[in-house]
Amino acid sequence: MTKDDIKETILDILSDIAPDDDLSTLKDEIAFREQLQLDSMDFLDIVMELRKRYRVQIPEEDYPHLRSMQSTVDYLEPRMRDLQKV
């Protein structure tokens, strides 16, 4: 998967988790929490969805990497580059 594929996947997951938010204006470098109504349970949803869709395991100590779209994609790219987008 490319970085664009990963971003698209995260956006798809976010559209389920934050259905009331407008994701079209989401800024990659700004923290999700500053732009969306997300709490800790929502971040666990992102972790769970990645696990379900791609079997990607994100250890708890790495959760801070899921701060923004930019940091999330940077963190996931080496872990997902060999996967096919579903």
Added chain:
Amino acid sequence: MVSGRPDNQRIVITGIGLTAPNGNSLSEFRASLLEGRSGVEPFETRYVGKTLAGVCRFDETRYQTKKDVRRGTRAASIGIYSANEAVKSSGLDWPNVDKSRVGVYVGVTEHGNVETENEIYEIKQFDYDTKFWSHHHNPRTVANNPAGEITINMGITGPHYTIGAACAAGNAGLIQGAQMLRLGEVDYAICGGVSESIRTFGIFASFKSQGALAWHDDPTKASRPFDRARNGIVVAEGGCLYILERYDDAKKRGALIYGELVGYAMNSDAVDFVMPHPARQAECMTKAIRMAGISPSEIDVVSTHATGTSGGDAQEAQALRQVFQDDPAVRFNNAKSFIGHAMGAAGALELAGNLPSFGDGVCHATINLEDPDPECALPHMVRSEPHDGLKVDYVLNNSFGMLGINSVVIIKRI
């Protein structure tokens, strides 16, 4: 004796919010009951396949964000809709109500089955690896969930809990609210019952295994309590929550009063897991009538519990004949014939459907009662068409459940 109660011990209904398979407000529900409109339709559920159900179609996002709907449970969405609608109908100055003095008491038949079934279905795809089990499972399945989500949605900081009372739960919620008001624990009670039961395949499968799941080629004719051709229960979802307050408070603020809760009773058969016991049901009705300070002959309308099962309907009829044997005027009706069995919401919904009779003098009918079963014979069963021109002062509402739980409430016109 209620006549001896001071105004601050008299409990009145000042708001009603509901969603039923045939109406999303009291006026819509009542109109459906008077016009003979069923809410039963074809329904398909996991593993069980094609069946029938009473399905609610209320505006979920009227009071919740899409995200809150997704995070929470169906029971809670039904509760949140009903609670907000109840407050709206009460005319309360809600922003200025002291939310620490509001109690939320929600009757449920069961809770947690829907989410548990969903999670097991989900992890089956992952060879039952519990790493894929949702972190939402616990907050969704704790027994207080439907009541708790209402408090979060409405900023209520008073007590909240659910009352697990099988299919007697709607009445039980109402009774709990009245008791807490009388104790002075709260100033307003949001109470009644909710049901999400059609979202669990287990309830359908279990009734089917028991030989108690209704079927008819015409879904609107499947729920037929007291009829000779009845063949079981139509499962329904729904919710009905009331605003209860003390009469002196309601009078002071000039509230519209739907009726006064003058009598109630709960008791236990102590006999069987599923089969009801007419003697205890009769005893429960008699206790409620005694609390109301009236005689059975003063009851004008009896909203029966009958669910459409062969044994249960006959046994309730036996109990009713025993209590009302000297009362030639009492009218009997049944709302399940329209909407199916809304489980935890049933008692609360069925009562609500009858309260407008204080104003319009009409007793809604029991539909699908084309060939009354002699075993269920009741004088003045209102069937097919509503009966109008009545003076209704007292409505008695029966609601019974598995494990022999019986509940009765009596509402008086004010």
